[in-house]
Amino acid sequence: MFNAVRGTLCYKGADIIRIDNQGVEWEFSVPARSVDSFGRLGDEARVLAWLLHRDDQMRLYGFVSEAERSVFIELMSVDGIGPKAALKILGGIGAAELETALESEDLARLESIPGLGKKTAQKLVFTLKGKLPSRMAAQAAIQAGPHDDIVRALVDMGYDKRKVVDAVTRVDADLSSSLPERERELFRRTIVELSAS
Numbered sequence: 001m002f003n004a005v006r007g008t009l010c011y012k013g014a015d016i017i018r019i020d021n022q023g024v025e026w027e028f029s030v031p032a033r034s035v036d037s038f039g040r041l042g043d044e045a046r047v048l049a050w051l052l053h054r055d056d057q058m059r060l061y062g063f064v065s066e067a068e069r070s071v072f073i074e075l076m077s078v079d080g081i082g083p084k085a086a087l088k089i090l091g092g093i094g095a096a097e098l099e100t101a102l103e104s105e106d107l108a109r110l111e112s113i114p115g116l117g118k119k120t121a122q123k124l125v126f127t128l129k130g131k132l133p134s135r136m137a138a139q140a141a142i143q144a145g146p147h148d149d150i151v152r153a154l155v156d157m158g159y160d161k162r163k164v165v166d167a168v169t170r171v172d173a174d175l176s177s178s179l180p181e182r183e184r185e186l187f188r189r190t191i192v193e194l195s196a197s
Helices: 032-038 066-075 083-092 095-101 109-110 120-126 137-144 147-154 161-174 184-197
Strands: 004-012 016-021 026-031 044-053 057-062
Touching: 004 026, 004 032, 026 044, 026 057, 032 083, 044 066, 057 066, 057 083, 057 095, 066 083, 066 095, 066 120, 083 095, 095 109, 095 120, 109 120, 147 161, 147 184, 161 184
Parallel strands: none
Antiparallel strands: 004 016, 004 044, 016 026, 044 057
């Protein structure tokens, strides 16, 4: 499976772009709000791809960033939301703003997205809160933080990832750097804090 297509942007529509890659034109359905992010006609563009392959059709969906594509894929995990609906949602709200709305359970903002009713908005919050790729620095710490092993172990034990990162950061700041077996104590105190919350 291919990950992305790079080439010359040769067409822009309301929610369609075409990329000329050495004489082959690739057509992508893209979120309407992202069309201009691919540049101007004639510019070189890189489009991250997702392929819909069914017995009766094949369609390419394109995204400007990994985060946008990841959110698109997560949206389709919600009962009743397919590729078209997921694309329409991302056309009405950016990936980062969608995450903020889900985390704060801002149903009013979600319901303001064209075609999204109250029931679907509630379903989105219930299914996706805490699951979208975060744009916050705390999430980066999960990937490459100094206590990555502790975070991973606690998440494997069933704790919420974001709460674990926050707790590890707080406990770490309180511990003396010269404490013997510091990592073990950090692990123990983080569990205590998480259990108390």
